[in-house]
Amino acid sequence: MGRYVARRLLQAVPLLFIISVILFVLMQSIGDPLATMSGRRPTRSADRERLKRQLGLDQPVLMQYVYWLVGNDWTSIDLDGDGVRETRGERKGVLRGDLGRSLKKRQPVLDLIGERLPNTLLLMGTYEMVVLVGAVALGIYSAVRQYSIFDHAVTGVSFVLYSMPIFFIALLSMYLLAVKPKQWGLPYFPTVGMFEPEAGKTVPQVIWHMVLPVLSLSLISLAGYSRYMRSSMLEVLSQDYIRTAKSKGLERRYVLFAHALKNASLPIVTLIGLDLPTLLGGAIVTERIFGWPGMGRLFFDSVSDADTPVVMAILMMVSVAVVVFQILTDVIYAWLDPRIRYE
Amino acid sequence: MERPLLLDVADLQTRFHTPEGTVYAVNGISYRLHEGETLAMVGESGCGKSVSMMSILGLIPIPPGEIVSGTARYRDRDLLRMSEEELEQVRGKEIAMIFQDPMTSLNPVLTVGKQITEMLQKHMGMKPAEAADRAVQLLEWVGIPDARRRLADYPHQFSGGMRQRVMIAMQLACTPSILIADEPTTALDVTIQAQIMDLVIRLREEVGMAMIWITHNLGVVAGLAERVMVMYAGFIVEEANVDDLFQDPRHPYTIALLAALPRVDRRRDRRLKSIPGAPPSLLVKPRGCPFAPRCEFVIARCQSEMPPLELIAPRHKIACWVDVLRGGSR
Numbered sequence: 164m165g166r167y168v169a170r171r172l173l174q175a176v177p178l179l180f181i182i183s184v185i186l187f188v189l190m191q192s193i194g195d196p197l198a199t200m201s202g203r204r205p206t207r208s209a210d211r212e213r214l215k216r217q218l219g220l221d222q223p224v225l226m227q228y229v230y231w232l233v234g235n236d237w238t239s240i241d242l243d244g245d246g247v248r249e250t251r252g253e254r255k256g257v258l259r260g261d262l263g264r265s266l267k268k269r270q271p272v273l274d275l276i277g278e279r280l281p282n283t284l285l286l287m288g289t290y291e292m293v294v295l296v297g298a299v300a301l302g303i304y305s306a307v308r309q310y311s312i313f314d315h316a317v318t319g320v321s322f323v324l325y326s327m328p329i330f331f332i333a334l335l336s337m338y339l340l341a342v343k344p345k346q347w348g349l350p351y352f353p354t355v356g357m358f359e360p361e362a363g364k365t366v367p368q369v370i371w372h373m374v375l376p377v378l379s380l381s382l383i384s385l386a387g388y389s390r391y392m393r394s395s396m397l398e399v400l401s402q403d404y405i406r407t408a409k410s411k412g413l414e415r416r417y418v419l420f421a422h423a424l425k426n427a428s429l430p431i432v433t434l435i436g437l438d439l440p441t442l443l444g445g446a447i448v449t450e451r452i453f454g455w456p457g458m459g460r461l462f463f464d465s466v467s468d469a470d471t472p473v474v475m476a477i478l479m480m481v482s483v484a485v486v487v488f489q490i491l492t493d494v495i496y497a498w499l500d501p502r503i504r505y506e
Numbered sequence: 507m508e509r510p511l512l513l514d515v516a517d518l519q520t521r522f523h524t525p526e527g528t529v530y531a532v533n534g535i536s537y538r539l540h541e542g543e544t545l546a547m548v549g550e551s552g553c554g555k556s557v558s559m560m561s562i563l564g565l566i567p568i569p570p571g572e573i574v575s576g577t578a579r580y581r582d583r584d585l586l587r588m589s590e591e592e593l594e595q596v597r598g599k600e601i602a603m604i605f606q607d608p609m610t611s612l613n614p615v616l617t618v619g620k621q622i623t624e625m626l627q628k629h630m631g632m633k634p635a636e637a638a639d640r641a642v643q644l645l646e647w648v649g650i651p652d653a654r655r656r657l658a659d660y661p662h663q664f665s666g667g668m669r670q671r672v673m674i675a676m677q678l679a680c681t682p683s684i685l686i687a688d689e690p691t692t693a694l695d696v697t698i699q700a701q702i703m704d705l706v707i708r709l710r711e712e713v714g715m716a717m718i719w720i721t722h723n724l725g726v727v728a729g730l731a732e733r734v735m736v737m738y739a740g741f742i743v744e745e746a747n748v749d750d751l752f753q754d755p756r757h758p759y760t761i762a763l764l765a766a767l768p769r770v771d772r773r774r775d776r777r778l779k780s781i782p783g784a785p786p787s788l789l790v791k792p793r794g795c796p797f798a799p800r801c802e803f804v805i806a807r808c809q810s811e812m813p814p815l816e817l818i819a820p821r822h823k824i825a826c827w828v829d830v831l832r833g834g835s836r
């Protein structure tokens with residue numbers, strides 16, 4: 164197993180390299196970072212040229228990529244933008260853990276991400292837990308009670324939710340759980356940010372503020388996941404070995420959890436493995452609607468500003484996560500299903 | 507020398523309500539099993555053998571299944587009217603069942619040790635360590651070498667025959683008084699089939715249990731069972747002691763089955779006769795005898811009325827309007 168994981172990691176290196184090249188080339192067409200840099204003032208073309216040289220954007224794409232990848236501390240750059248390369252570069256490159264600086268905010272990208280990632284992990288982690296626990300419970304329950312009123316109700320609600328866009332659910336939940344109760348003088352959920360400024364960033368505050376965004380995100384995913392869990396469970400429950408387990412006089416509940424659940428969760432593991440890495444990127448729409456200071460908003464703002472170092476860093480982070488979670492999924496899969504062995 | 511009655515099934519009817527229509531799988535079968543007795547149930551595949559057995563143990567999925575009528579008295583209690591909790595005390599402990607395909611009948615993600623010990627813990631109240639020791643004994647008993655080490659193995663690490671041995675060890679763990687063997691050798695190689703049959707016969711003597719052996723192959727029942735039930739389209743059409751059935755079959759279907767059987771004592775020049783026609787669809791409610799369309803003795807009455815299963819000689823029952831010896835109606 165250890166050798167298998169090592170081999171998979173090694174195989175991932177060229178893959179990530181190719182991804183980074185493609186992304187870097189695509190970055191060239193997301194927009195002109197200089198266009199938004201000076202705010203409302205129209206930029207004089209002389210200033211533009213200088214800025215371009217200062218930021219190294221005058222270099223050929225290949226050169227820019229090399230700087231991004233391995234840094235530019237081995238050569239000299241044009242720091243003052245006068246067209247003469249006189250200063251030694253300071254960038255260390257991604258390979259040495261330097262993600263560069265934001266063009267817009269002039270801060271290291273790492274600091275920007277470090278600020279936002281915990282917020283996103285908190286939001287998305289909570290959301291994933293809610294979805295998992297809810298989907299497993301709902302899925303099992305509707306499989307066991309197949310064609311009951313409960314099952315039909317879950318099916319109906321799922322289809323409605325599943326076909327709703329996230330912004331609609333988010334706004335609806337705001338309306339029903341914040342706007343209306345507030346009008347009626349009832350307790351209501353906050354709709355913006357992570358905490359009230361006057362109350363400070365305390366645990367109860369953050370939990371309280373997380374309710375609506377987590378609810379909106381979960382409802383949609385829950386609909387899909389629980390359907391998936393249900394069909395997986397139904398499939399397993401019709402297998403011969405479940406009949407055998409029953410014929411042994413084991414209790415229903417025991418058969419369900421000790422014999423069926425492990426088999427039924429196998430396809431779900433794959434699904435989660437595909438889902439988890441994308442959570443790092445945050446929830447773009449939800450974070451915007453609820454003013455949640457996470458990665459989704461950082462990503463959205465950076466794309467709008469054509470802040471390529473930040474966009475590039477987020478996309479690469481997600482790519483690495485996809486690779487890592489793929490391997491992790493395989494490992495967990497083999498642990499759950501003894502028939503699978505990797506050499 | 508009638509032994510005490512163990513299981514008395516009467517008028518069992520099981521149907522399935524499917525999108526294609528109602529499947530009349532078991533249509534009012536009755537039989538008795540005495541202590542220590544071995545009963546064989548023979549019939550083409552799809553004739554309702556498995557369903558008739560799973561019905562009495564509450565293993566039919568409901569819906570789509572429905573047990574329309576019947577009683578199944580086991581030691582004075584009706585299995586068909588037991589609660590789920592009461593049935594759990596019977597399954598595996600009093601009446602155990604081994605299945606056709608040992609490949610799919612064991613849980614692929616649990617070790618065989620776990621699958622045996624969980625039973626001992628549930629029915630015998632054993633502690634894990636005690637159950638593990640007992641599981642080793644059981645595996646050795648059914649002829650699995652290196653048993654203690656193999657407790658940690660998963661079903662896919664065993665060959666088909668070995669897997670069926672595991673299944674047998676598991677289902678006999680609580681020394682049940684009835685073992686239902688649902689075609690336990692059908693999925694195995696011919697040589698392995700004989701080994702498994704010998705094993706079950708040996709264990710039957712050691713445990714002293716009664717047995718119902720289901721098969722679609724009339725050939726294997728001779729050395730195994732005392733009585734035989736022949737099933738056709740959800741009905742029992744003939745029931746007799748095994749010697750009587752082979753020497754003096756009275757139902758046209760049994761006669762046809764025997765004629766299709768290769769026998770060493772038969773002269774070479776007599777060709778095996780296969781039964782013309784196909785088994786009936788169970789999707790139509792049977793009117794008359796279901797074998798009538800394929801029967802060479804058929805008379806008018808067969809088309810309209812299903813003959814009841816009646817005693818025609820001591821311990822010999824058939825469900826047929828015709829006297830096959832004389833021809834014409836009985």
Ligand SMILES: Nc1ncnc2c1ncn2[C@@H]1O[C@H](COP(=O)(O)OP(=O)(O)O)[C@@H](O)[C@H]1O
Pocket residue numbers: 522524529531549550551552553554555556557558567570788
């Ligand atoms: N779960 C089920 N749903 C619908 N039909 C079923 C189900 N189980 C069995 N049947 C039908 O009942 C009939 C008898 O099946 P079975 O008892 O398994 O036959 P066999 O004699 O080969 O054991 C078959 O026609 C089969 O299609």
Ligand SMILES: [Mg+2]
Pocket residue numbers: 552555556557688689
């Ligand atoms: Mg069968």
